[in-house]
Amino acid sequence: MSEPVGGSGARGFVRGPQSFVAGLGLIALALFAIWAGDDLARGTLGAIGPGLMPFWLAIGVGLCGAALCVAGLLRAGAPLQGMPLRGPVVVLLAIVLFAVTIRPFAFGSVTTPGLGLAVAGPLAVLVAGYASPEARLSELLILGLLLTAGCMLLFGDLLNLPIPMLPTALIQALSGTIPSRTLLRIAAGILALFGLGLLLLNRRSAKREPIDVAQHSLTT
Structure with missing residues (x-):
């Protein structure tokens, strides 16, 4: 019988699918935030602009996503499972x-x-x-x-x-x-x-x- 992705036994290139997919999602969110706030002036630490905090928050989210992707490649994790739609739909709303x-x-x-x-x-x-x-x-x-x-x-x-x-x-x-x-x-x-x-x-x-x-x- 074939093993589920991320389960026990032989694994492919991605060893932790849940971590890897979550990391990709965070990276995509960070890139979108940087793009959406590109027209906001960031200013300096002495004169903080409206775009400074969102920009660095997006950088932090992107780094967390990259770390999750690396963990998904190097560390064995749980396989992908079905996700209820209520949470993402309500949060997006x-x-x-x-x-x-x-x-x-x-x-x-x-x-x-x-x-x-x-x-x-x-x-x-x-x-x-x-x-x-x-x-x-x-x-x-x-x-x-x-x-x-x-x-x-x-x-x-x-x-x-x-x-x-x-x-x-x-x-x-x-x-x-x-x-x-x-x-x-x-x-x-x-x-x-x-x-x-x-x-x-x-x-x-x-x-x-x-x-x-x-x-x-x-x-x-």
């Missing part, structure tokens, strides 16, 4: 949703409203979380709110990267009344407070859940 909501996006004569990272971030985390059948709405909301608040403070406040942080309509409505950086900090604080509030409620409800105890009869 979350990425597309994030791309079309963080800033205005034109579909012919229809243009989506720019919601900024404050809305697009939690929304993408919420959708991507359902790639797992074990996803829980409360946990995804907590993760999305706290993660987005941290990203807003890091990328918008500390690094001052030109990433849309707030909905376009909100910025236009409050233009000239509140400084943009102050508005960003207020929005991040609100998201963090909501996230922490949900976290406390989630923990409190978990403590209040009754514990099922097996009832044992004293009679034999």
